[in-house]
Amino acid sequence: ENRFDRSRMAPKTPIKNEPVDLSKQKGCTPERNPITPVKLVDRPQPDPWTPTANLKMLVSAASPDMRDREKKKELFRPIENSEQSDTPDALQYGMVDDSTADEFEKQRPSRKQKSLGLLCQKFLARYPSYPLSTEKTTISLDEVASILGVERRRIYDIVNVLESLHLVSRVAKNQYCWHGRHNLGQTLKTLQEAGELQYGELMTFFQHKEQDLEYKFVERKKDSQDRSLLDFPEPDCTSASANSRKDKSLRIMSQKFVMLFLVSKTKIVTLDIAAKILIEETQETVDYSKFKTKVRRLYDIANVLTSLGLIKKVHVTEERGRKPAFKWIGPVEFPSKTDEPRGHSPTPDPLPGTQRGACAPYQIYTTGKQKFTRHASFSSTQPCEGARRKVSSEPSSPRQERQDDYCSKMINLAAVCRQKIEEDTRDPSITSPPPLHPVLGDSDFCVNPLPQAVFPVVQADVPNLSLANGVSGPQAPHPSIPAASKTENGKPTLLPNQSFLCFPSSSLFMLCGSLQENNLCETLPTPEDMGNRSGKAQATVPPAACQKRSSHKCASPSAPVDDEEPAAKKQTMEQSDVPLSLVVPKKPYESPVAETTPGNGCTSAVHLEAFHLDFASPVAPEAADKESTQEQEKWFQNKDPDEPSPGKENISQENAHQPFLPQYLYVQPTAGLSSFNFLFPANQAPGAVSLAASQLPSLSVPCVVVPSAALASFPLICSPTITSPLSPVPDGSFSAAASMNFSMSGLASTTPVFIGTTAVVTPKVSPASAVDPQQPAHPALHLSPVLARACGAVKLDSPACMGHPVTLLKLQQPSSTPLTPKSIRPARHEAFFKTPGSLGNPVAWKKNEGSQTRNASSVQRRLEISSTSPD
DNA sequence: CGATCCCGCCACATT
DNA sequence: AATGTGGCGGGATCG
Numbered sequence: 001e002n003r004f005d006r007s008r009m010a011p012k013t014p015i016k017n018e019p020v021d022l023s024k025q026k027g028c029t030p031e032r033n034p035i036t037p038v039k040l041v042d043r044p045q046p047d048p049w050t051p052t053a054n055l056k057m058l059v060s061a062a063s064p065d066m067r068d069r070e071k072k073k074e075l076f077r078p079i080e081n082s083e084q085s086d087t088p089d090a091l092q093y094g095m096v097d098d099s100t101a102d103e104f105e106k107q108r109p110s111r112k113q114k115s116l117g118l119l120c121q122k123f124l125a126r127y128p129s130y131p132l133s134t135e136k137t138t139i140s141l142d143e144v145a146s147i148l149g150v151e152r153r154r155i156y157d158i159v160n161v162l163e164s165l166h167l168v169s170r171v172a173k174n175q176y177c178w179h180g181r182h183n184l185g186q187t188l189k190t191l192q193e194a195g196e197l198q199y200g201e202l203m204t205f206f207q208h209k210e211q212d213l214e215y216k217f218v219e220r221k222k223d224s225q226d227r228s229l230l231d232f233p234e235p236d237c238t239s240a241s242a243n244s245r246k247d248k249s250l251r252i253m254s255q256k257f258v259m260l261f262l263v264s265k266t267k268i269v270t271l272d273i274a275a276k277i278l279i280e281e282t283q284e285t286v287d288y289s290k291f292k293t294k295v296r297r298l299y300d301i302a303n304v305l306t307s308l309g310l311i312k313k314v315h316v317t318e319e320r321g322r323k324p325a326f327k328w329i330g331p332v333e334f335p336s337k338t339d340e341p342r343g344h345s346p347t348p349d350p351l352p353g354t355q356r357g358a359c360a361p362y363q364i365y366t367t368g369k370q371k372f373t374r375h376a377s378f379s380s381t382q383p384c385e386g387a388r389r390k391v392s393s394e395p396s397s398p399r400q401e402r403q404d405d406y407c408s409k410m411i412n413l414a415a416v417c418r419q420k421i422e423e424d425t426r427d428p429s430i431t432s433p434p435p436l437h438p439v440l441g442d443s444d445f446c447v448n449p450l451p452q453a454v455f456p457v458v459q460a461d462v463p464n465l466s467l468a469n470g471v472s473g474p475q476a477p478h479p480s481i482p483a484a485s486k487t488e489n490g491k492p493t494l495l496p497n498q499s500f501l502c503f504p505s506s507s508l509f510m511l512c513g514s515l516q517e518n519n520l521c522e523t524l525p526t527p528e529d530m531g532n533r534s535g536k537a538q539a540t541v542p543p544a545a546c547q548k549r550s551s552h553k554c555a556s557p558s559a560p561v562d563d564e565e566p567a568a569k570k571q572t573m574e575q576s577d578v579p580l581s582l583v584v585p586k587k588p589y590e591s592p593v594a595e596t597t598p599g600n601g602c603t604s605a606v607h608l609e610a611f612h613l614d615f616a617s618p619v620a621p622e623a624a625d626k627e628s629t630q631e632q633e634k635w636f637q638n639k640d641p642d643e644p645s646p647g648k649e650n651i652s653q654e655n656a657h658q659p660f661l662p663q664y665l666y667v668q669p670t671a672g673l674s675s676f677n678f679l680f681p682a683n684q685a686p687g688a689v690s691l692a693a694s695q696l697p698s699l700s701v702p703c704v705v706v707p708s709a710a711l712a713s714f715p716l717i718c719s720p721t722i723t724s725p726l727s728p729v730p731d732g733s734f735s736a737a738a739s740m741n742f743s744m745s746g747l748a749s750t751t752p753v754f755i756g757t758t759a760v761v762t763p764k765v766s767p768a769s770a771v772d773p774q775q776p777a778h779p780a781l782h783l784s785p786v787l788a789r790a791c792g793a794v795k796l797d798s799p800a801c802m803g804h805p806v807t808l809l810k811l812q813q814p815s816s817t818p819l820t821p822k823s824i825r826p827a828r829h830e831a832f833f834k835t836p837g838s839l840g841n842p843v844a845w846k847k848n849e850g851s852q853t854r855n856a857s858s859v860q861r862r863l864e865i866s867s868t869s870p871d
Numbered sequence: 872c873g874a875t876c877c878c879g880c881c882a883c884a885t886t
Numbered sequence: 887a888a889t890g891t892g893g894c895g896g897g898a899t900c901g
Contacts, residue, residue, distance in 0.1 A: 110899075110900085111875085111876075111877065111898080111899050111900070112899090112900080114876095114877065114878095115875090115876075115877080116876075116877080141890090151878080151879075152890085152891090153878080153879070153891085153892075154877085154878090156890095156891060156892055157892085160891095160892075173885085173886080173889090173890065174890075249892085249893070250892070250893080271874095289895080292895080293893085293894060293895060295874095295875095296875085296876065296894080296895075297893085297894085299874090299875060299876055300876075303875095303876080324874065324875085872901100873900100873901090874899100874900075874901080875898100875899075875900070875901095876897100876898090876899085876900095877896105877897095877898080877899090878895100878896090878897095878898095879894100879895105879896100880893105880894090880895095880896100881892100881893090881894090882891100882892090882893080882894100883890100883891080883892090883893095884889100884890075884891070884892095885888100885889080885890065885891090886887100886888080886889075886890085
């Protein structure tokens with residue numbers, strides 16, 4: 001074992017020296033057999049008998065540790081010694097001097113020299129990044145371990161991470177196959193997709209800053225973990241079997257960790273957040289210790305990823321202090337975009353051209369899915385879950401628990417996020433994250449490729465798409481969508497009355513519920529317009545859209561959300577397309593609504609096959625007040641999932657009251673990647689929209705917003721109206737109120753959705769102004785926070801978020817009841833949704849449960865206004 | 872003193 | 887039972 005190297009060094013621990021050096025120099029001494037048995041020993045020791053040896057002995061004597069080890073090993077193995085040569089003098093000298101030791105670096109082999117990162121670099125150096133496809137290089141763990149002079153255990157650490165990225169795959173017992181980075185791009189893409197499904201929302205929140213929560217996590221997790229892992233079937237190496245084991249958490253963790261980066265807009269992930277997110281497993285309690293352990297593992301993973309040139313360490317400074325974090329510097333894949341300028345990474349982007357190209361956002365999904373392979377275990381969990389969560393359908397299924405967990409988790413996160421978000425503090429230190437605009441601007445995530453051009457086109461298309469199927473608009477992108485069209489009822493379409501718009505570029509759809517008045521405009525999309533807004537984009541509205549339903553109004557400008565992005569982006573980049581749009585209808589226009597909505601009021605039900613909604617987690621926008629946040633947070637923690645949320649109730653009630661609701665859709669701008677977003681009109685009659693009618697739970701969602709993919713994932717927001725005919729969710733069930741999951745059918749990129757029951761984001765209202773009054777430009781959502789607020793939209797964004805705005809719109813809920821987050825617990829729920837800012841005063845939020853009036857929420861109002869101007 | 876993370880015990884899986 | 891794997895966390899270092 002220790003070859004004497006260490007001995008030479010300091011007597012104490014300090015230096016164990018690394019064999020490494022030696023090994024290199026030697027070149028690996030072959031002699032030793034790769035055989036496992038010997039741990040360290042790679043190189044034979046120098047001769048025992050040599051003077052050096054003696055020294056060593058002495059040294060070892062000095063340090064107990066050493067001694068012990070040697071003992072273990074047998075001090076000498078004469079046998080091997082053959083290599084004396086290698087050991088060389090250096091050692092000897094070193095020993096002698098002790099301090100300086102050898103010439104090389106042996107100098108202080110401090111801990112750093114033994115770091116996993118360094119070790120990994122050495123490991124990687126042995127193999128070509130892009131090996132010829134034909135040959136495969138096999139790696140013998142023992143051999144490598146010995147060559148590198150480390151214990152095998154360390155090699156496992158490296159290999160496991162590499163395996164998670166498919167740079168290597170295990171072929172047999174001590175054997176791994178080296179694949180290189182050829183598939184890295186694909187792998188990352190897959191991870192990103194998966195990540196969006198799983199973490200999109202969360203990350204959105206957290207993004208840059210987060211506060212630390214205590215380590216208490218609320219989550220209650222129960223059942224299994226979902227692990228998402230992907231196993232990719234790789235070409236040759238499919239691992240099928242491999243997985244059986246308990247999962248290797250390191251691998252899974254590694255993938256998840258990478259996912260977080262890929263999903264994050266800022267590309268910066270702090271360790272604590274990652275740890276929190278990754279601790280999914282069962283724990284309810286959060287143990288601090290567990291957290292600590294997780295962090296430790298993350299360091300291990302981070303070291304390897306750093307060696308791969310995929311991430312680098314940075315610090316995020318928050319008010320509280322600086323936190324360690326890592327920034328993704330690897331390729332950003334798909335979209336073509338690679339990475340940031342910064343490019344430290346030595347490694348070139350691996351992305352294969354082809355893949356990238358491919359990357360049209362939509363497509364990705366499909367492919368992605370296919371790719372994933374999950375473990376059995378896996379399958380059961382997550383993805384499914386999403387699916388499962390049917391909202392309404394089963395109240396209490398086991399799953400629910402999960403949901404709870406999920407929800408709770410989300411909540412926590414949200415809370416956290418909020419806090420952080422609130423300010424965007426960006427640290428200077430952090431390089432990356434440009435705040436809003438800049439960032440947005442960046443093409444980074446935006447996918448340029450698609451878009452703009454499309455835009456127009458789309459519109460044209462729209463009609464087609466539109467309604468016909470219901471949702472289908474762009475079917476292409478989403479599988480799910482197509483299905484959507486039917487309703488259970490048989491109603492054919494989604495929304496009969498609705499109109500909807502698509503925005504091509506981003507893939508957005510708008511649906512308008514019934515609108516009352518007649519005119520709706522759809523809006524448009526141009527970003528520019530939007531940006532400007534105020535004017536309202538209406539003008540811009542594409543005719544086509546209009547077509548659909550006769551009347552439409554346009555609301556667009558108002559929608560804060562839209563604006564933001566687009567604006568931002570435009571400015572920055574034009575290309576990106578981010579259209580936003582919104583529509584708001586006021587009333588249902590026709591019967592449909594009325595009819596449909598009867599009891600519920602309105603809810604439109606949407607069924608998406610794949611979708612599942614979760615309600616529940618509220619997102620917390622950043623509330624104005626932080627305080628509230630915390631409270632909320634706590635609240636959440638405490639709260640039971642089951643607990644009916646006031647909001648919910650409200651909603652229902654409200655819904656009842658109001659027949660009409662807002663309807664909107666939002667689609668995400670980003671072209672890219674992922675996801676698509678939609679908004680559904682709130683009002684729809686129940687059932688109105690159903691996407692695949694699968695048995696699955698359908699949800700009815702009044703409105704949903706989905707974030708675009710690009711990054712993020714944004715949560716969807718649903719209007720309170722949720723009740724769906726279909727699934728009645730009892731209040732009791734937590735789910736209903738609490739959360740629904742929405743999952744896209746498989747793929748949808750952005751899975752996460754938040755639906756706020758109460759949602760809320762109302763922008764501030766200026767009644768008069770209605771929509772955009774003032775600030776047209778702002779993007780409410782994410783761009784500038786300020787603006788956003790102004791707008792009333794809530795934005796979650798933190799800087800991190802920036803990209804995405806998260807907004808919750810409150811749709812329907814009329815009474816928005818302002819809740820004060822703080823004040824009331826019950827309220828809280830809502831609170832999240834609301835943005836204080838938006839309303840104008842945070843305080844405003846009050847819970848209002850029953851009380852709420854029906855007044856439309858401000859948001860609505862706005863919308864209304866814009867559209868009809870009821871007010 | 873907090874951030875890192877090396878080290879290797881030890882349990883579980885595989886052979 | 888031996889060996890392969892790898893979870894895990896104490897505690898040493900680093901900064």
